[in-house]
Structure formats: structure tokens, C-alpha cells
Amino acid sequence: LASLIGRVRTVLATFVIGLREGLEASLIVGIIAAFLRQQGKPRLVRQVLVGAGCAALICMAAGVGLTVLNAELPQRQQEAMETVIGLFAVAMVTYMVVWMARHAQGLKQELERSAADALVTGTAGALVAMAFLAVLREGLETVVFLIATFNASTSATAAAGGAILGILVAIAVGYGIYRGGVRLNLARFFRVTGAVLVLIAAGLLATAAHTAHEAGWIDVGQTPVLDLSWLVRPGTPWSSLFTGMLGIQPRPVVLEVLLWVFYLVPMSAFVLWPRHRRSPHASAATAGATQ
């Protein structure tokens, strides 16, 4: 019985890590795919998936290469890459939020629709690149972790099984976000995702601050200010969701909290403020103005 409990614990421990690493990538891919699908671009959705798949293959090849060469993952460079891609993701998501807030008003207008088409076509390359980079960002670390579970000293099957299960659940969550996002009608999609995206982007920014510190780029503001370990209990699936999706660390430091707040507050105000004041009247007026 003790060995069974040990095995279940191993599965849970590697599941939690696989889930967290996987979520950080699948979340962004799912949102971008849903966004493009909502814009009536199924071809671009396919490109997003191909891009994500290519990144996964590159990561697998690199992970296998590291194992064959018996080399360690260069942790600093990995963290540096995560920081740069993370900041790019913040810029991209911010752009999406601003764009959606501006276009939420006149969605039913055919005119708006074609303007939206033009805009999306213009940034499609960047969105596809973002999906590719999001997988590249977390993929290498995930593959290295996965290979490490194959080499686990005790119950390697349980360790690898847990990790694979975690990654699969993360992919399922990403797919769920895509399906859920597609099912919402366009106006709702913009409203719901606008608020959620601001939260996610704030988390991405805090995570970028975290990885920048680990890359050795930033040493200021590293005093822990909050103890959220009661909420984000390390080693639980719950903590994977919080850290993987919302970028919330168990013990955030000054810099992370400050960046999180300074991004979240004005951006939420921007997304939510006009919505309260807008009446059918106002949107009719705006729609009239665009024609």
C-alpha cells in the first residue's frame, strides 16, 4: 500500500509540473486560435496550429539533442528567452484587448466587419508567430522535464505518466478555451475575453519579471511582500492553474506585485469603463459616425 501511495504521489507531483508548463503555452495558443476563428479566419487557425506543432517538434529535437549530448539545459538562457517572449506576449495581448475594446461597439455593422478583416489580416503573421513562440517558450523546458521523468530513479513509469497526463490536460484546457471562445457570440467574446485577457497579460508581465530575475537581468525589488502559499499551495494542481494561467507566484516579490497592479488597474479601467456608460443610443451614434 505504501508503494501505491508513493506512486500516486509521484504521478501527482509530475502531473502538476506538466500541467503548469503546458498551460503557459496552451493558454495563449487557445486564445489566439479562438480570436482568429471569431474573425472568420479558419485558415489562420490552421496556421496557428501548424506553428505551435512546429515549435513542439523543434523543442523535442532540442530536448533529444541535449540528452544525447548529455548536456544540461542552459537555465539562464532559457529564462532570458522566456522573458523576451513573455514581454512580446504582453504587447500582443494588450494590442488584442485595445483592438477589441475599440471594435466591440459596432460589431454588427458589415462595414466594421470588413475593417476588422483588414486589421486581422495585417497582424495575422504576428498572431501566428506568437502561437509559435508561446510553445517554444515553455516547450523546451517541458521536454527536458519529460525526459528527466523517463530517467526517474524510482517509479519512472508513474513519473512519466503523470507528466504526460499533465501536458495532455493542459492541451485539453487550451482546446476548451478555443471551443468556449468560438461558442460565445462575437460581442460577448470581446467583452468576456477583454477582461480575462487583461488578467492574463498582467500575469504574463509578473512572470516576465520573475524570469528576468532568474535570467540575472533584474535584482531590484526582490523582497517577498505577500504570502499566497495558502492559495497557491506549491505542489497542488490548483497552484498549476494559478501560476500557469494567471502568473501568480506563491510568494510574489515587490517588483512582481507592482508590475501586476500597474498593468491591471489602468487596463481594467480602460476595458470596463466605457462599457458601463455605453447605451444602445451611444453605440447607434458611433455606428452612424463610422458610416
Added chain:
Amino acid sequence: VTRWAYGLLSVVATTSLAGCGAPTGSTPTEQSTPGPHVAVVLTDDGCKPSETTVSAGTVTFDVTNTGSGAVTELELQRNGRILAEKENIAPGLNGHFSITLTPGSYELYCPGGSGPANQPLTVHAAPSTSSTPTTAP
């Protein structure tokens, strides 16, 4: 279709290569790295190094996890600056990293546990004669 075929191929390649690498990869690395070794055990409380003092030079940290998964990473810090780290060491996994250290005070940082996350590590000047490497148990 060809892309999926490549995908499948590389998955097969990954698993088979990782399988082949397992017996040859894990133990010899730890012995082949010259210089002192510090074994660090991650537990649910935090972490415990085998040595609290080590001589300057290239030091290898061999990390294992005997906990249940609350603590899964080890950082080597000096004055709050991260010098090296190893992440995602789940229970039963092991990992290692090597770094060249000059004499001074360092800290091992293992967040997530119920006990203190910091463990002090002192690096003293290496003897001028051939240094005697301390081998990890």
C-alpha cells in the same frame, strides 16, 4: 499529413532515445564532473545540503527530491542574485548543475516548503596544493 507523420516519428524517436539514454546517462555524469560535489536533498520542509562549506572552484550540485512535490527547485544565490538553478525536480527525479565559485557566503534557496527556504553555504579558498575533491555520498 506529412507533418503529422514527422510529428509521430519524432515522438517515437524521443521516447526511444530517452529510453536508450537512461542507463548510460544518469550516474556517470555525477562522477565524471571534477571538483567538489554537494548533494542537496529537497524535502517538503525545504532542502538539505550534504556540506555547508566547500572549497572554491567548480562545484557540482547533485539534486534529488525525497519529498512529495511541494519543493521542486534549487537556486544558488549570492546577495539575492540568482547564480544558478535547477527547476522541476519532481520527487524521484534528479538533476545537477556545476558552477565556478569564488570564496564567500552563498545561499541555497528552495522555495515552497514548510520550513526555511534558505540554507547558508560558505565557500572557502581552495588549498594551493592539489585540491581534494569531496565526493557526495
